[in-house]
Structures are given as structure tokens and as C-alpha cells.
Amino acid sequence: MSEEIRIIGGGITGLFLAYHHTKRGDAVTLYESSNKLGGLIGTNTVEEGLVEFAANGVLLTDSMNSMLDDIGLTPLFPNNASKRRYFWTNRKLSRLPISILTGLRLLYTVCFKKLKFNEEQNFETWARHMFGSAITENIIEPAIGGVYGTRLESLQAESIFNQWDGSGSSTILKEILKNKRKTYGTVSFPLGMGDLISHLVDYLKPKIQIKTNVSLDSLEEILQWKGKVKLSISLKNLIPLLGNQIDREETPNLLSITTITRFGKNHLTIDPCFGILFGKNEGIHALGVLCNSDIFPGRANNDLHSETWIYPSVAKTDDKISWESILEEDRKQITGKTDSPKAVYITSWTGAFPAYDRKLFLFNKRLDVLESQWIAEGKDIRFFGNYRKGIGLRSLFESTSRE
Ligand SMILES: Cc1cc2nc3c(=O)[nH]c(=O)nc-3n(C[C@H](O)[C@H](O)[C@H](O)COP(=O)(O)OP(=O)(O)OC[C@H]3O[C@@H](n4cnc5c(N)ncnc54)[C@H](O)[C@@H]3O)c2cc1C
Known part of the structure; x- marks a missing residue:
């Protein structure tokens, strides 16, 4: 049955939500506070080439591929030469920055060591206990830091791997296999990531109502709405919108x-x-x-x-x-x-x-409680975005496809 859906925030999360709902035949209205869609994502064409504002690529999956077919966009696959990836450790470039012995330790930890998160420990302390210093410093620190925009000491493992069972009964390998989807590597688009936004917008325009320059800044007003509401604004904008629904000390970093x-x-x-x-x-x-x-x-x-x-x-x-x-x-x-x-x-x-730290983990628990509380009151309002289930576009695409 067709449902009435209101989506607040026209970044990639809001556009993905709109895409999934139009596929189900729902009546969608999308509200965006600025005069353009795409949020952080966009491409500037300059004299020297293309400049991305935020994301440079997206991890391609089968479901993402069928969305690209729908919107008439061909993915641009990377050149073969770009398979080479470097770490900068001990002040030099290296493709494998650990010894064979340390590599065996990594393999053992991933396959056999029980996965247990510790809420008292930041990612760095936890990783040193789990993997040892060489793996933490030479592989985990550069890899995780590069994706999450900060150093390990400002992050927490449980917050990043929130889908994993970290109670001490599973292993990293089991959790990877449980959550594994077939992927085809990172792709971009002929005119950059802005191409994804413009194709999605062209696809959605005849199917949904798009209201730009409309900023929804009152939670009280949103709570009065009928039908389902999907909040897909950034965390930075969500914090003031929630107002006194969260305590000051619960505010995420x-x-x-x-x-x-x-x-x-x-x-x-x-x-x-x-x-x-x-x-x-x-x-x-x-x-x-x-x-x-x-x-x-x-x-x-x-x-x-x-x-x-x-x-x-x-x-x-x-x-x-x-x-x-x-x-x-x-x-x-x-x-x-x-x-x-x-x-x-x-x-x-x-x-x-x-910041994928302990505070964010607890903040998400608070949002789960708010969602359930509102459902009990007959209001279906849900939160979506890169602070919920993962920072990358692939996670956003998958999390927005679920009800
Ligand atoms: C530098 C950088 C590089 C990145 N690289 C990659 C990468 O290579 N691959 C990858 O997968 N991911 C990458 N990411 C992550 C990814 O780009 C983001 O997670 C994603 O774009 C977030 O999209 P969003 O729609 O959730 O939020 P946003 O893009 O912030 O969109 C939110 C939208 O909501 C609107 N809005 C806000 N408040 C209101 C309101 N009150 N009413 C109505 N509208 C409102 C805003 O104007 C905005 O358009 C990168 C991020 C950055 C910053």
C-alpha cells in the first residue's frame, strides 16, 4: 500500500531514502533547507580538472548497481594501476608495513581471538590489547584514521563496528562473514560524484515533490505531522533540532x-x-x-x-x-x-x-529510545545519516533501504 513519506534533508541520505520509497510506490515529499540537493557531495569543474567537495568514490554493490541502472548512470571503474595502495610508516612508503610474523599474528587475531569490546577503552587502547602495537600503529591507525577523519584515540571500536557482536563469543572473521556483501570496489562517475547527485535528482523530480529553501527547525511542528517522517539531516543540524530531547552531556562530538x-x-x-x-x-x-x-x-x-x-x-x-x-x-x-x-x-x-566515539554510541541508543517512544505515541519518525550505521555511501544506501 502506498504511504505518505516526508523526508527532511536533501543530502545523499535523503536522496537515497527518496529513491527507495519511490521504488515502493510511496508518495514522497523531500524538504531541503538550501537551494541545492546533494549536501556535502558535489563536484566542481575547474580549468585543471575535477574537484570533489567530499566523497571521491563509492563502494559498488549489486543493489547500488541496479539503482545506477534505474537512474541511467554508468559507473567509472578505477584504473588497474590504482590497485597499488601505500602506508607511510617509519617515514617511508610501504605496501605491507608489517613483518611476516606480525602478519601471522594479525591472521590469528582475526580468525580465532574472541572479539570483546571494552566501553572504558578508546580505539587505540583497545586495538593495542587486541592486535598488539605493530599492527595498531602501522595498519589500523592509518586505515581507520583516514576513513573516520581523526586519530584512533578519539574513536571507539564499538561505535564503529556497532553491527558486530563484541560480547566475547564471536571473532572478527565471523562478524565480517556475517555482514559480508559482494562488492566490486570503489567507483566514481564520468563527471565525478556530482554526476550521481544530478542523475538521482533527474530521476526523482517527476516522481516526488521536492521543496528546496525550506528549513524545518521545529521538532514540535514535525511531531504534529501525519504519515512517516525520515530525518536525514546531518548530525550537526540534528543536535539543535532535538533541543531538550537530549541532555547537554549527551551531545555527541x-x-x-x-x-x-x-x-x-x-x-x-x-x-x-x-x-x-x-x-x-x-x-x-x-x-x-x-x-x-x-x-x-x-x-x-x-x-x-x-x-x-x-x-x-x-x-x-x-x-x-x-x-x-x-x-x-x-x-x-x-x-x-x-x-x-x-x-x-x-x-x-x-x-x-x-566522532565515532563512546558518546556517539550512547547518543544512538538515545535515538533508538526516542524512535520507540514516538512509535508508541503513534508517530513514525526515524533518524538516518552517517552518524547512525556507518559513514560511507554504501552504508547509507543500505541503511536507507531498510524500513
Ligand atoms: C571530506 C569528506 C570525504 C568523504 N569521502 C567519502 C568517500 O570517499 N566515500 C564515501 O562513501 N563517503 C565519503 N564521505 C562521507 C559521505 O560523503 C557523507 O557521509 C555523506 O555525504 C553524508 O550525507 P548526508 O546526506 O547524510 O548528510 P549531508 O550531506 O550533510 O546532507 C544533509 C542535508 O540536510 C540539509 N538540512 C540540514 N538541516 C536541515 C533542516 N533543518 N531542514 C531541511 N534540510 C536540512 C542540509 O542542507 C543538507 O543538504 C566523505 C565525507 C567528507 C566530509
Whole structure:
């Protein structure tokens, strides 16, 4: 039976929700506070090539692929050369930054060691207990930090792997297999991630009502609405909307990220690669760098190379130092040479990322309680977004497809 659905927030989460509901034949109205859809995601076409505002790619699954078929968009697969991925550990590039013996320990831990989360421990302390220092410092710290926009000490394992059974009766391997879906690697689109937004919007426009420049800032008003309501605004905007529904000490932490897309004549690494992940205390300010023009065709013009560097905004400790000089200093450590970029594009997102820590874990429990409380009162209002079930677009696509 067709249902009336109101979606608040026209970022990718809201657009995915709208897509799934139109497939079910529901009557959807989407409200977006700004004059454009897509939220964080978008692509700027500049003289030197493409500049992504946030996400550079999405993990392709079968269900995502059928959505792309529906909206008439062909995924752009990465170049073969980009299979090479580097870690920067002990101040050098490495594809496998641990010894064979440590590798065997990693294998043993993943396959046989009982998985037990500890609410008292941050991710770093927990990982050191679970895997040992070498694996934590050389693999987990750079890999997790690069995705979650901060260092391990500001994160918590249970918050990130909230779908996993961490009670001490399962193993990491069992949990991976339980949650495993077939994936086809990271893809982008011919005109960048903005292409995904414009195709989704073109597909949805004739099927749903889209109301831009409408900011819904009163929870009382939303609670009066009939039909189902899906809140898909960012965590940063959700906190003030919830008002006194949450106590001050329950307020989750937010992270600020700066990305810099740099176009230059010279390659960052000798061989083309996907990018580099940086460990802590390795003399580099960045969390990671993506070698865009090595990964996807059409990212840079005129034989230029394109890289996107990802920084926690706290990496800039002095207003007198520019982001450009921080980047060039980091770059020099890797190449051993001073270089001048052709162009640099900086995007700073304040409070764009939820900090996946203990507070967020408890905040989500609080949201579960609120949802149940409202259902008991006959109001179907639910929360969706990158603070709920995972930060990446694939998680957002899957979580929005479930009722
Ligand atoms: C730098 C960076 C790089 C990333 N890289 C990747 C990547 O490579 N791959 C990947 O999978 N993910 C990546 N991510 C994560 C991914 O981009 C985000 O998780 C995702 O875009 C969040 O989308 P959203 O719709 O939940 O939130 P948002 O994009 O924040 O959208 C929320 C929307 O709600 C609107 N809104 C807010 N308040 C109201 C209101 N009161 N009423 C109406 N509308 C409102 C906003 O205007 C906005 O349009 C990256 C994120 C960043 C910041």
C-alpha cells in the first residue's frame, strides 16, 4: 500500500531514502533547507580538472548497481594501476608495513581471538590489547584514521563496528562473514560524484515533490505531522533540532575536516597508486592522500596530476601558516623534493563528521529510545545519516533501504 513519506534533508541520505520509497510506490515529499540537493557531495569543474567537495568514490554493490541502472548512470571503474595502495610508516612508503610474523599474528587475531569490546577503552587502547602495537600503529591507525577523519584515540571500536557482536563469543572473521556483501570496489562517475547527485535528482523530480529553501527547525511542528517522517539531516543540524530531547552531556562530538585538491606537474609516487595512508607520529599532518588522476580517468587536464589531501582541521595550529604550505611540507617528506603546484582548491567542513566515539554510541541508543517512544505515541519518525550505521555511501544506501 502506498504511504505518505516526508523526508527532511536533501543530502545523499535523503536522496537515497527518496529513491527507495519511490521504488515502493510511496508518495514522497523531500524538504531541503538550501537551494541545492546533494549536501556535502558535489563536484566542481575547474580549468585543471575535477574537484570533489567530499566523497571521491563509492563502494559498488549489486543493489547500488541496479539503482545506477534505474537512474541511467554508468559507473567509472578505477584504473588497474590504482590497485597499488601505500602506508607511510617509519617515514617511508610501504605496501605491507608489517613483518611476516606480525602478519601471522594479525591472521590469528582475526580468525580465532574472541572479539570483546571494552566501553572504558578508546580505539587505540583497545586495538593495542587486541592486535598488539605493530599492527595498531602501522595498519589500523592509518586505515581507520583516514576513513573516520581523526586519530584512533578519539574513536571507539564499538561505535564503529556497532553491527558486530563484541560480547566475547564471536571473532572478527565471523562478524565480517556475517555482514559480508559482494562488492566490486570503489567507483566514481564520468563527471565525478556530482554526476550521481544530478542523475538521482533527474530521476526523482517527476516522481516526488521536492521543496528546496525550506528549513524545518521545529521538532514540535514535525511531531504534529501525519504519515512517516525520515530525518536525514546531518548530525550537526540534528543536535539543535532535538533541543531538550537530549541532555547537554549527551551531545555527541563533531569533527572538522579540510580537503585540499592539488594539481601539479609531478607525480607524488614513482609508480601510480590509489593513495597513501599516514600513521600517527610519522611527521605528516595529513590523514591520507588520494591520487585522483591515477585512480580515475578524466580527473585532470593538460597532463597534470591531481591529488586530494585529507586533514583534520586541527592540523592547522597557527593562523599564520597556510594550508598550502602544510601540504607542500607533507609532500616534500614523501618525494624528498620541493615542488610548486599549478593550482590548489581547499574545502573546509566544520563539524561535518560525527566522532565515532563512546558518546556517539550512547547518543544512538538515545535515538533508538526516542524512535520507540514516538512509535508508541503513534508517530513514525526515524533518524538516518552517517552518524547512525556507518559513514560511507554504501552504508547509507543500505541503511536507507531498510524500513
Ligand atoms: C571530506 C569528506 C570525504 C568523504 N569521502 C567519502 C568517500 O570517499 N566515500 C564515501 O562513501 N563517503 C565519503 N564521505 C562521507 C559521505 O560523503 C557523507 O557521509 C555523506 O555525504 C553524508 O550525507 P548526508 O546526506 O547524510 O548528510 P549531508 O550531506 O550533510 O546532507 C544533509 C542535508 O540536510 C540539509 N538540512 C540540514 N538541516 C536541515 C533542516 N533543518 N531542514 C531541511 N534540510 C536540512 C542540509 O542542507 C543538507 O543538504 C566523505 C565525507 C567528507 C566530509
